[in-house]
Amino acid sequence: xxxxxxxxxxxxxxxxxxxxxxxxxxxxxxxxxxxxxxxxxxxxxxxxxxxxxxxxxxxxxxxxxxxxxxxxxxxxxxxxxxxxxxxxxxxxxxxxxxxxxxxxxxxxxxxxxxxxxxxxxxxxxxxxxxxxxxxxxxxxxxxxxxxxxxxxxxxxxxxxxxxxxxxxxxxxxxxxxxxxxxxxxxxxxxxxxxxxxxxxxxxxxxxxxxxxxxxxxxxxxxxxxxxxxxxxxxxxxxxxxxxxxxxxxxxxxxxxxxxxxxxxxxxxxxxxxxxx
Amino acid sequence: xxxxxxxxxxxxxxxxxxxxxxxxxxxxxxxxxxxxxxxxxxxxxxxxxxxxxxxxxxxxxxxxxxxxxxxxxxxxxxxxxxxxxxxxxxxxxxxxxxxxxxxxxxxxxxxxxxxxxxxxxxxxxxxxxxxxxxxxxxxxxxxxxxxxxxxxxxxxxxxxxxxxxxxxxxxxxxxxxxxxxxxxxxxxxxxxxxxxxxxxxxxxxxxxxxxxxxxxxxxxxxxxxxxxxxxxxxxxxxxxxxxxxxxxxxxxxxxxxxxxxxxx
Numbered sequence: 001x002x003x004x005x006x007x008x009x010x011x012x013x014x015x016x017x018x019x020x021x022x023x024x025x026x027x028x029x030x031x032x033x034x035x036x037x038x039x040x041x042x043x044x045x046x047x048x049x050x051x052x053x054x055x056x057x058x059x060x061x062x063x064x065x066x067x068x069x070x071x072x073x074x075x076x077x078x079x080x081x082x083x084x085x086x087x088x089x090x091x092x093x094x095x096x097x098x099x100x101x102x103x104x105x106x107x108x109x110x111x112x113x114x115x116x117x118x119x120x121x122x123x124x125x126x127x128x129x130x131x132x133x134x135x136x137x138x139x140x141x142x143x144x145x146x147x148x149x150x151x152x153x154x155x156x157x158x159x160x161x162x163x164x165x166x167x168x169x170x171x172x173x174x175x176x177x178x179x180x181x182x183x184x185x186x187x188x189x190x191x192x193x194x195x196x197x198x199x200x201x202x203x204x205x206x207x208x209x210x211x212x213x214x215x216x217x218x219x220x221x222x223x224x225x226x227x228x229x230x231x232x233x234x235x236x237x238x239x240x241x242x243x244x245x246x247x248x249x250x251x252x253x254x255x256x257x258x259x260x261x262x263x264x265x266x267x268x269x270x271x272x273x274x275x276x
Numbered sequence: 277x278x279x280x281x282x283x284x285x286x287x288x289x290x291x292x293x294x295x296x297x298x299x300x301x302x303x304x305x306x307x308x309x310x311x312x313x314x315x316x317x318x319x320x321x322x323x324x325x326x327x328x329x330x331x332x333x334x335x336x337x338x339x340x341x342x343x344x345x346x347x348x349x350x351x352x353x354x355x356x357x358x359x360x361x362x363x364x365x366x367x368x369x370x371x372x373x374x375x376x377x378x379x380x381x382x383x384x385x386x387x388x389x390x391x392x393x394x395x396x397x398x399x400x401x402x403x404x405x406x407x408x409x410x411x412x413x414x415x416x417x418x419x420x421x422x423x424x425x426x427x428x429x430x431x432x433x434x435x436x437x438x439x440x441x442x443x444x445x446x447x448x449x450x451x452x453x454x455x456x457x458x459x460x461x462x463x464x465x466x467x468x469x470x471x472x473x474x475x476x477x478x479x480x481x482x483x484x485x486x487x488x489x490x491x492x493x494x495x496x497x498x499x500x501x502x503x504x505x506x507x508x509x510x511x512x513x514x515x516x517x518x519x520x521x522x523x524x525x526x527x528x529x530x531x532x533x534x535x536x537x538x539x540x
Contacts, residue, residue: 049305054305107376119399220409252446271539
């Protein structure tokens with residue numbers, strides 16, 4: 001099907017799309033071939049762009065450095081005997097990231113390196129089960145970072161990590177009368193009565209990767225009572241070591257089998273996005 | 277160069293060196309209307325068994341024999357892999373993307389501890405979490421609970437996953453099988469750890485309510501029964517109670533607010 005760019009003067013809509021089947025006159029907005037223009041909610045698969053849809057305009061793009069505190073070794077009861085130990089939720093804290101003052105809760109993406117945060121993404125890890133896990137939270141004025149820590153018999157060092165915080169603005173309401181304009185001198189493109197402006201930044205999908213990855217599906221699997229965390233960059237973290245075993249005590253019997261993660265999860269499909 | 281061009285079979289909108297939009301599907305296109313869902317999901321109680329742990333300690337080396345005898349009941353969780361999904365909505369035709377935020381609240385927590393520790397919720401509650409992927413909501417020694425919110429087979433789902441590890445070791449007999457008549461200079465001890473049907477992880481016990489019974493008595497070697505745990509065995513006079521008061525299910529209120537879209 002041909003790719004069409006068309007406008008609807010009646011409401012100022014602009015759209016770039018694969019024509020629908022059904023024919024009709026190419027310049028008739030009511031023709032079946034132009035249904036993606038008139039009814040974008042039901043023709044999403046045909047659309048590359050529609051001024052009535054939200055393309056996630058960037059309100060702010062800020063890199064923030066967070067000082068994470070050291071966390072001492074963990075402790076627990078001697079309920080039963082353990083050959084090794086991981087202490088869960090040994091520490092938690094909330095850190096400030098950015099203030100946006102938009103007056104509503106915006107869509108937000110927070111990235112650590114090439115990985116967009118999912119709730120509890122591990123950002124500092126050790127092979128004996130020590131880990132620092134972070135979750136972004138947002139409200140009507142600010143974005144924050146919640147962290148919790150898993151500990152072992154060793155302490156987790158303090159660290160300073162940078163996070164990229166991308167706050168998206170709600171799409172503007174239509175205003176004015178310009179359906180489409182491409183300024184010959186500046187190249188600026190306006191569409192949809194102010195709803196699209198080419199000088200604004202929008203989230204983009206980047207085929208082939210870079211620089212920020214976001215999962216489509218699951219980011220964690222659990223098996224044998226232990227988690228496997230996956231990151232969009234393809235790395236994984238399994239905090240429970242294979243030396244983690246237990247036995248009934250009092251008693252001098254053998255420890256049981258390892259309580260570490262026993263699955264094969266490596267992550268879900270991730271797409272690469274950028275904000276140029 | 278900035279502007280709107282048609283080249284190489286593509287329509288391209290640029291701003292200086294930036295590519296803003298193209299027919300290569302550069303932009304994410306989200307439907308304008310937000311959708312909201314408010315559901316409760318429950319991680320079920322674990323499948324449980326019991327452990328009766330008997331031990332004895334013999335004091336003194338000759339008749340009469342002084343013996344301390346203890347039997348403790350543990351609730352155990354047996355190995356498990358559980359998953360269940362709640363469908364929130366069908367994704368609109370053509371949608372392959374959902375972006376939004378989630379507020380989680382644990383509305384019902386386990387009534388009892390896991391291995392002497394309260395099971396915490398690892399996710400900040402009552403706040404908007406920009407969501408993709410999954411969250412580990414609870415984790416203890418040998419137990420994991422995770423929530424996944426994603427588009428699966430054309431439907432937006434909340435999937436819960438629960439896992440309990442392999443059983444503890446140490447079941448069976450250990451040390452001496454029971455008191456002996458004349459152990460010389462030693463102070464024998466030993467025990468027996470038995471399960472009902474399946475070995476598991478001991479997760480709860482109590483010093484009260486009959487779950488832990490201690491008896492001390494004096495006897496003579498000729499009267500000692502072997503194995504020494506017989507009178508603490510299930511149904512016997514010194515057996516601990518096997519009642520299970522625990523309930524370890526967790527219920528979460530999940531409020532999702534976001535938009536479906538297409539990444540082209």
